[in-house]
Amino acid sequence: MKVSDLLRRYEQGEIDFTGIDLQGADLRGVILIGVNLSKANLTGANLSRAFLMGANFEGACLHRTNLSFVKMNEAHLAKADLTKANLSGAFLVRSKLPKAQMSGAILVGANLRVAALVNANLCSADLNGINLRGADLTGANLKWSNLRGARLQGAKLTGNLLTGVNLRGAYLNGVNLAQAELEGVNLSEAKLNGVNLTKANLTAANFSFAQMRAVWLNGANLTGANLEGVCLKRANLNFAQLSNADLRDADLTDAQLKESQLHGTCLTGTILPTSFPDYLQRISGMGSVSSAPLSHHMSVS
Template sequence: MLLEELCQRYREGERDFRGINLREGDLTNIILPGVDFCRADLRQARLGKIRLARSLLREADLSEAILWGADLSQVDFYRACLRDADLSGANLIEANLEAAYLTKAVLNGVNLNSANLQQALLIDADFRSTSDQRTDLGKTNFCGADLNYANLSGSLLYRANFADCRLCRVNFRASPERDGFITDLTGASFRGADLSYADLRGAVLEDVDLTDADLTGTLF
């Protein structure tokens, strides 16, 4: 389907575009809130600054898609594939990323406040913060997620749930003197999590729950 046809049908009130093929399409700056893109093919699509709030992208394939600065608030990405996708600066507030595949995804400066990442696969995902765009993962549900080798340094992780997560060699470290901010894990739950060889030096650990966590080689 051509982009012009998609936009015209959307303006006419159509919202059901399940299974649509937009591979390598350019939807930069397009406004499509509430659209149904379930099982859509959006591989390598250019979706920078797209507005998709409250949309359905369940089981959609967004491998290598560019989503920087996109409004993805309250979007349902259940079991979606976002491998190698660039979500830098995206708004993912209250998004559902349950069981989503985010291996090697770039999530610099994203806002995942109150998002659900339960059972998500986040191996080698990059959550690095910058001095003017800090990653907010407050109250995020990572329960059972695989975050091995992820970089979460300097992130806001207050009251996040990492229960039963795999966090081997995750970098939570931050230096206020060097970076200008710290990693805030206040009230976070690591109950039953694998924190082996994770780096927590300099992080705020007030009221953290480490019950049954694997702390082999963990740096505090």
């Protein structure tokens, strides 16, 4: 269908364009509010800065489509193919994207606040600076995605695939990541205050200079993790595995370390909880250790 025919029919009140073929069409800045484009073919089309609020794209093919700065709040994109689509700066607040295919898509600076992305595929997607506050990402595939600086406060991240994800500088305050598989993940400079990481696998993860006040790390595996300069005030590290972890210059004021494993842990310059010296004596028979910042290298073996 020609773009001119589509716009004419829309102006006449028609909104059902199910299965329409608009491959490669130039639809920049068009106004198609509330239209039904389910199962439509929009491969390679240009919808930059279009107004598509409440539109239905369920099952539509949007492969490599330009949706940059589009207004699509409350749109329906269930099972849509958005592989390698450009959604930079797109506004998708409260949109529905369950099982959407978005691998390799670009969503830099996009706003998907309170969006539904259950079981969506975001593998290798560029989500730098995205707003996902309150979004439902249950079961979403985020492998190798770039979430640097992403806002994820209040997001649901249960059952996610997170291998190789970049969360540097991300905002994750209050998120539930209990039992998450985050081995080797980059969380440096992230905001993780109050996050639940109970029994999470954080082996070799990078938390350097992150904010982790009152975080729940009880039973977590932090073997070989980089925790340099991390703020862990009031953190729960009971039963945590911290063997060979780097806690240089970390602040553990009022942290809990009951039965934590500290074999080979580096504590150079670490601010320790006041209860730590007694605990250290019990597990290692070492002399008293100051709870003030340590001025020399110390590792617990």
